[in-house]
Amino acid sequence: MQNWADELVAAGQCDAVTCEHSVNEIYVRPEWRQKLLTVVNIHSSVWGTCREMLAIGTSEKPLRDRLNLPLLARYERRYCAKFSRIVATTSTDKQQLLELLSQAGRLREKPDFFVPPIDVIPNGVDLTEFPYRAIDPGGHTLIFAGAMNNLPNIDAARFLSLQILPLLQQRYPDVTLTLVGASPVPEVLALGKLPGIQVVGRVQRVAEYLHQAAVCVVPMRIGFGIKNKTLEAMAAGTPVVASDRGLEGLAVDGGGPQPTRALRANKLQEYVEAITSLFENQELRQELSLNARKRIETEYTWDIIGRQYDRLFQL
Secondary structure (H helix, E strand, C coil), X not given: CHHHHHHHHHCCCCCEEEEECCCCHHHCXXXXXXXXXXXXXXXXXXXXXXXXXXXXXXXXXXXXXHHHHHHHHHHHHHHHCCCCEEEECCHHHHHHHHHHHHHHHHHCCCCCCCCCCEEECCCCECCCCCCCCCCCCCCCEEEEECCCCCHHHHHXXXXXXXXXXXXXXXXXXXXXXXXXXXXXXXXXXXXXXXXXXXXXXXXXXXXXXXXXXXXXXXXXXXCCCCCHHHHHHHHHCCCEEECCCCXXXXXXXXECCECCCCEECCCHHHHHHHHHHHHHCHHHHHHHHHHHHHHHHHHCEHHHHHHHHHHHHHC
């Protein structure tokens, strides 16, 4: 892979190199920045996520993560400095990366440390894959969707199943929760043994499951960046109740001229009350459904996001 990339750049066969997150950054050489545009799209800061898990007590292995935190900071600073530009998906993540990168000068890891410009470009939604729902199914049905081998999603699924759902079951004995997402780990599969919970794993079309649910809950407690799962639920027209992390980068709260596009909750009782209000109020469900879909159509399609990338590559 490295030989192929080196030959491609050496032959002058590309005008730019883009890298998704840190997974493939190892193949991007620092000296390439002198001859062509190199861009890394950081979905979320690995250092920031680790720091957050330690701060709120959701780390599975706190000792390991405390030891890893300074190593992750050094790693993320060093690989970011290789690129001409950085793309973050939210302003929150941009500020977090600026905080991290500004530490390099103080720590004197590299006297000539380069801090690339950081642009904020969110993710988008394919509206053909996530069409707007035909009907409001009503009922007391919940859904949470996401890759079920991803630590922030595992934490959210367990928080929803073990803490939020039991409180809702006291009010609505018939309430059900469907957990949708590829590669469910044993901790997630075990949730399917609890009353009212179905774990379905990977599905052909997530939108079909979103259309069948009265409410999509996105109770993320860790993990930065804009959440595709939130954008997709909004596109599908399923009313969303989500945490600050689940709504990061999205203007959804009503007030003034701004319509309400989702309900925000961070504490247990806030989730219960928000979900209850949607269960009980069809007009509110319809309001959130229509407003959210309109926002996706006007700001978060891949065509719109693609044009933002085009402008970045013209700089």
